[in-house]
Structures are given as structure tokens and as C-alpha cells.
Amino acid sequence: MRLRQIEVFYAIMSTGSLRRAAEVLHVSQPAASKVLRYAEQSLGFALFERTGGRLVPTREARIMLPHVNTIFEKISDLKRLTENLRYARNGHAISIGCVPSLGLSIVPRVIQxxxxxxxxxxxxxxxxxxxxxxxxxxxxxxxxxxxxxxxEQQGLTACHIADIPLVLIDKQRTEGPVALEDIDHARYIGLSENDPTARLLDMAWEDADHAAVPVVRVRTHYMAAELVRLGGGCAIVDGLTALHHPGLPVPLSLKPPLGMACTVLFRADHALSHISKDILALLQLEIKQDLASLPAV
Incomplete structure (x- = not known):
């Protein structure tokens, strides 16, 4: 099938009618019908049955649809890639992705x-x-x-920015540092098992010969902090979240101390743009200032 024939087939499957497919593709209905007819002739089987003035997909058409969906996902990826390359070519644009904890604490200040x-x-x-x-x-x-x-991902370069301390937030405690084995397991709010912080804490619990089974697991440090603020228990979160989330108790350090690396990733086959370098410098500065203001309790 030619690409235009695939487009017509996909449009009909998506809209449910030849008329609406022609409107989506900005062509006349006879032109769309002609392309569909040629497609069926080249394939050697029908894609639709004409029933009561409607086009009903055949068994073959339904089998083809997942493969056609994949083609259009790739086309969409290619379109997005070309737009990214076009708009970023002059070095005056940048797209940044950050984990939610940083997006709700330090990254907005860096961007501002x-x-x-x-x-x-x-x-x-x-x-x-x-x-x-x-x-x-x-x-x-x-x-x-x-x-x-x-x-460690092939094709990407990882740049270590800082080590962010992990802290305990607990309305029922005012003094630290706190050993893991002294944390109230019955009130412990944990992070999703897929979170790198959760994996680090699991290893620390094992080293301390204690197994902590959280009463609640959440996907972000921010949500764990919000549950603590509402009185839902205690949690271990990164120091930046503890510092910027309003209404939390004073964050308490852990014994022994635990920290999580903050890492910047970028493509290994691309040199950093001047914008990226400026953003990195600001990020390091803001993190350094925040860590200096984190209470050492």
C-alpha cells in the first residue's frame, strides 16, 4: 500500500465513514473513494463492506489496524522530531524534563x-x-x-549535579538525627517501588536489619509530604521537597545520613547548547543555596 492509501484507510477506520474521512484529509469524497478502491485492488482483498450505506471494516482490515496505528505513531514521532530540530536549530529554544519533586521546588526558580x-x-x-x-x-x-x-543508558550522558540529603518529616518528632529502626513503621508513608529513592531506602532498611512495609505508597515525594502535612503519618523525602513544601514539620536528618544523586541527562551525540550550559549553572547554584539553608537537625 502507498502512504496515501494507508492515510485514507486510517481516516476511515478512525472516523467511521468515507465522508468524514475525506473531510479530515481535506479531499473530496470521490477522490477518497478512488484511493480506497485502488488500495483494495492492489491488496487483492476488500477492506470494507458496503452495508446499508455504511462502510463496515472487514476481518482483514481489523487485523491490519494495529500495524497501521504503529505506522502513524512513527509518523507522529518523526513530525515531532523535525519540529524540534527546526525550532531548536538557532540555539534559542530548549525543552527540559524534570522529576516532579524538582518541578515543584527548585526548577521553577531556575527557569524564572x-x-x-x-x-x-x-x-x-x-x-x-x-x-x-x-x-x-x-x-x-x-x-x-x-x-x-x-x-546508565546507552546514547545518554549523565552529569552529576549534587547529592540531595534524604530527611524524615514527622509531626511527632522534633529532634534528629533519626535511625531508620526508630521510625514508626505503622505510620510510615513509602514511595513507589520504582522510585530510585525507594530502592535506596529498601537497601538501607535491609542493612539495618529492619523491613519497613509502608502503610501507603505514593509515586512522588510531593504527595508523601502532603500526606504528612495532613497528619497521615511520617515519610522520608528529599531535602528540597521538605524545604519548599509549606506546612511541614522541621525536616530531620537520618542516622546514618542518606542522600540521593541529582543528575542531569542529555544526548551523548549532541553538544550542550549555550542555553543548556546556562541552565545547568543556575541549577547548581540554586541547589547549593537551598542545601545551605536546609536545617541541620
Missing amino acids: SYHAKHPGNELTIDTLHGPEIVSRLLNHDLDLGIVFGTY
Whole structure:
């Protein structure tokens, strides 16, 4: 099948009628019907049955549809890639993906600081989870990814920015540092098992010969902090979230101390643009200032 024939087939399957498919493709209905007829002739079987003035997909058409969907997903990816390449070619645009904890704490300040000095540059920011950031970087859909943890991924370069301390937030405690084995397991709010912080904590619990089974698991540090604020228990979160989430108790350090790497990811086959370098410098500065203001309790 030729691409135009696939387009007509896909449009009919999507809209349910030849008339609406022709409207979507901005062609006349006879022209769309002619393309469909040629497609069926080249394939040697019918794609639709004409029943009561309607086009009903044949068994063969339904079998083909998932493969056609894949083709159009690839076309959509290619379109997005060409747009990214076109708009970023002059070096005055950047797309950044960051994990939610940083997107709700430090990254907005970085972006605001940069934008105040360079108002003409285009910035696009998405809050995503680590695996999504990696996928979109590899697809040229992001220029920079800011994540917690370390990612060894072929095709990407990882730049260590800082080590962010993990802290306990608990309305029933006022003094630290706190050993893991002294945390109230019955009130412990944990992170999703896929979170790199959760994996680090699981290993720490094992080293302490204690197994903590959270009463609640959440996907983000922000949600864990909000549950603590509402009185739902205690949680271990990154220091930046604890610092910027309003209404929390004073964050308490852990004994022994635990920290999570903050890492910037970018494509290994691309040199960093001047915007990316400026953003990185601001990010390091803001994190350094925030960590200096984190209470050492």
C-alpha cells in the first residue's frame, strides 16, 4: 500500500465513514473513494463492506489496524522530531524534563531566573518520571532531563549535579538525627517501588536489619509530604521537597545520613547548547543555596 492509501484507510477506520474521512484529509469524497478502491485492488482483498450505506471494516482490515496505528505513531514521532530540530536549530529554544519533586521546588526558580535575563528564548518544561524522561531524550523530544538517581543508558550522558540529603518529616518528632529502626513503621508513608529513592531506602532498611512495609505508597515525594502535612503519618523525602513544601514539620536528618544523586541527562551525540550550559549553572547554584539553608537537625 502507498502512504496515501494507508492515510485514507486510517481516516476511515478512525472516523467511521468515507465522508468524514475525506473531510479530515481535506479531499473530496470521490477522490477518497478512488484511493480506497485502488488500495483494495492492489491488496487483492476488500477492506470494507458496503452495508446499508455504511462502510463496515472487514476481518482483514481489523487485523491490519494495529500495524497501521504503529505506522502513524512513527509518523507522529518523526513530525515531532523535525519540529524540534527546526525550532531548536538557532540555539534559542530548549525543552527540559524534570522529576516532579524538582518541578515543584527548585526548577521553577531556575527557569524564572534564566527567563528574567533572557526573555527572548523559548523554554518548555515538563514534569515526568525518570523512565519517561529517558525515553523522550532518546526521541529528541527533550534537550535536558533532571532526575534523581543515576541512569546508565546507552546514547545518554549523565552529569552529576549534587547529592540531595534524604530527611524524615514527622509531626511527632522534633529532634534528629533519626535511625531508620526508630521510625514508626505503622505510620510510615513509602514511595513507589520504582522510585530510585525507594530502592535506596529498601537497601538501607535491609542493612539495618529492619523491613519497613509502608502503610501507603505514593509515586512522588510531593504527595508523601502532603500526606504528612495532613497528619497521615511520617515519610522520608528529599531535602528540597521538605524545604519548599509549606506546612511541614522541621525536616530531620537520618542516622546514618542518606542522600540521593541529582543528575542531569542529555544526548551523548549532541553538544550542550549555550542555553543548556546556562541552565545547568543556575541549577547548581540554586541547589547549593537551598542545601545551605536546609536545617541541620
